[in-house]
Amino acid sequence: MRMWQNLTAVLVLSLVAGVALAAGDIGEVKKQAVNVPAIIMFLAFVGATLGITYWAAQRTKTAKDFYAAGGGITGFQNGLAIAGDYMSAASFLGISGLVFINGYDGLIYSVGWLVGWPIIMFLMAEQLRNLGKYTYADVVSYRFQRVPMRTMAATGSLVVVILYLIGQMVGAGKLIQVLFGLDYTYAVISVGVLIILYVTFGGMLATTWVQIIKACLLLGGATIIAFGALYVATGGSMSPEALFRRATEIHAKKDALMRPGALVTSPLEAISLGLALMFGTAGLPHILMRFFTVPNATEARKSVFYATGFIGYFYILTFLIGFGAIVLLMPADSGFMVTNAKGVLELKGGQNMAAVNLAQAVGGNLLLGFISAVAFATILAVVSGLTLAGASAISHDLYANVFAHGNVNEQQEVRVSKMATLVLGVIAILLGIAFEQQNVAYLVGLTFSVAASANFPILIVSIFWSKMTTKGALLGGWLGLISSTLFVILGPTVWTDVLKLGDPIFPFKNPALFSMTISFLGIWIGSIMDNSENARQEHAAFEAQDVRCQTGIGAEGASSH
Amino acid sequence: MQQDLVHAIKSNPKYHELLSKRKSFAWMLAGIMLVIYYGFILIVAFNKEFLGQPLSAGSITTVGIPIGLGVIISAFVLTGIYVSRANSEFDRLTREIKEEVL
Numbered sequence: 001m002r003m004w005q006n007l008t009a010v011l012v013l014s015l016v017a018g019v020a021l022a023a024g025d026i027g028e029v030k031k032q033a034v035n036v037p038a039i040i041m042f043l044a045f046v047g048a049t050l051g052i053t054y055w056a057a058q059r060t061k062t063a064k065d066f067y068a069a070g071g072g073i074t075g076f077q078n079g080l081a082i083a084g085d086y087m088s089a090a091s092f093l094g095i096s097g098l099v100f101i102n103g104y105d106g107l108i109y110s111v112g113w114l115v116g117w118p119i120i121m122f123l124m125a126e127q128l129r130n131l132g133k134y135t136y137a138d139v140v141s142y143r144f145q146r147v148p149m150r151t152m153a154a155t156g157s158l159v160v161v162i163l164y165l166i167g168q169m170v171g172a173g174k175l176i177q178v179l180f181g182l183d184y185t186y187a188v189i190s191v192g193v194l195i196i197l198y199v200t201f202g203g204m205l206a207t208t209w210v211q212i213i214k215a216c217l218l219l220g221g222a223t224i225i226a227f228g229a230l231y232v233a234t235g236g237s238m239s240p241e242a243l244f245r246r247a248t249e250i251h252a253k254k255d256a257l258m259r260p261g262a263l264v265t266s267p268l269e270a271i272s273l274g275l276a277l278m279f280g281t282a283g284l285p286h287i288l289m290r291f292f293t294v295p296n297a298t299e300a301r302k303s304v305f306y307a308t309g310f311i312g313y314f315y316i317l318t319f320l321i322g323f324g325a326i327v328l329l330m331p332a333d334s335g336f337m338v339t340n341a342k343g344v345l346e347l348k349g350g351q352n353m354a355a356v357n358l359a360q361a362v363g364g365n366l367l368l369g370f371i372s373a374v375a376f377a378t379i380l381a382v383v384s385g386l387t388l389a390g391a392s393a394i395s396h397d398l399y400a401n402v403f404a405h406g407n408v409n410e411q412q413e414v415r416v417s418k419m420a421t422l423v424l425g426v427i428a429i430l431l432g433i434a435f436e437q438q439n440v441a442y443l444v445g446l447t448f449s450v451a452a453s454a455n456f457p458i459l460i461v462s463i464f465w466s467k468m469t470t471k472g473a474l475l476g477g478w479l480g481l482i483s484s485t486l487f488v489i490l491g492p493t494v495w496t497d498v499l500k501l502g503d504p505i506f507p508f509k510n511p512a513l514f515s516m517t518i519s520f521l522g523i524w525i526g527s528i529m530d531n532s533e534n535a536r537q538e539h540a541a542f543e544a545q546d547v548r549c550q551t552g553i554g555a556e557g558a559s560s561h
Numbered sequence: 562m563q564q565d566l567v568h569a570i571k572s573n574p575k576y577h578e579l580l581s582k583r584k585s586f587a588w589m590l591a592g593i594m595l596v597i598y599y600g601f602i603l604i605v606a607f608n609k610e611f612l613g614q615p616l617s618a619g620s621i622t623t624v625g626i627p628i629g630l631g632v633i634i635s636a637f638v639l640t641g642i643y644v645s646r647a648n649s650e651f652d653r654l655t656r657e658i659k660e661e662v663l
Binding site: 104107108112114117119122123126241256258267269274278308309316543550552 | 590594637639640647652
């Protein structure tokens, strides 16, 4: 009973918070007229993905099927799925919107988001594949005390998943409102219901294939918009120089559009942002989970290679899309600029709609419909992946290994996972409604800071440093999680901009430099101070861990000889 | 994993060959990526004007554009270099170790 009361209180509070935020002045999002081609294409996508879910459900029997698609995904498929997880609607719409407003600065973000991948490749991909089973907590609890390590890793996963979910759900609701003329609340609910269906029935297999299809559609759609806009904006010459020239003539920033500007203000801020972007990727549970869906380390490496290629190409496209949008949408007579309540000219639907409006400018209602459907599909796919990662943290880490101490059968574990999916789906809907008026882009940045400070340090140190102990990992991991969250709350983005409490207590927007340092220091100090018998056993166990990590002998699903 | 198997693998010279080759290669590539990326970030932080210069006289495209794209392409190329060596040489060594000890 107590739990239910608490839960109700939380729900009521979050709803109140939503109302309070909704009252804030963020500029109105107008509902659009019902877009018929978009709805037809979207329904086709939903139909196809539900078909896949049905097919996947037939093949999802064991826990390994549910969490890791039976380990049967190829490197190329997984590369597309990873790229799909990464190319969220927030990054597609957010980065192209960022380029539309700030020009060159958008590229700084793209570059940071990409360079995490080589690091994952060199230092983590095969290690993860060789040590883990279903979740990254398998890796960090490999030679350590199971209960506290799993609890911490699952908490880190859930915090990241929930933060990421808020961003995605808010993006989903707004997007659907603008694109389909559907009410925000219904939009968010329909997303929630669909992802619950995908994940509970189809598990990782359905989630992966939904992600692969969406990745192909998104890459195809973005290619058409980017090059279509380049063609139209340059009068057919396709010269980027001509595109940039036209953009600097139109944009109020003029030539400043082509160089780094105000987005990254101080050197410390820039370095800190860079750290969060680069190492945050290596701490995202829904991405790390994908390494367990391939059969071996060879395929794990291939998947990172393909993913890096797709993601890099995608970021180049978003850059072109941003500049194309400046040329084709920003002129006052383009028909895409509207006067807002303050009398200022702004893009129809807000800056995040740059890519979508550009689709209409380049390819009319048909391309607009296609891109709208793809954007919605993107949200569904990313939210499914996140939900599965969150549900796995609950069922595999918390339920099976912490509460039941490993004494559960697979069926029970999978059942708990499905229940957790249902709960997370409902939470996602409620959060989507509660945070309706929040800025999508900064939530993604915040998520990366937490992932880089809480999950990444314990993961990398547990793989490479024989002297880490449970105490060190716990100290560092919790400090990283708490400090990154606190710094964000006390920093300029939340304290000053969201809560409106005046000057920030923590002066930096991007805390990763500080919170990551705290986390690594915590791991180091906690480990060297630890003289317990446990610590000695954990040092000794490193040898066996390292051999498995390096060779894959004994790894989950490794082929026998 | 059984302790005797761990010892058998650890006393295999090919295991040490694999470890030393892969570690130096992986950390070297990681180092190159870090230098490229943080080089870029430090220029953004300390020398915005450098990135803002025109690429050639009279062009609107700045030096920052090819540099930014270059970082993106270098990430892809570096992962490609790693995967091609790891999936041939390192995997072959791993297979030989497995054949010898298992």
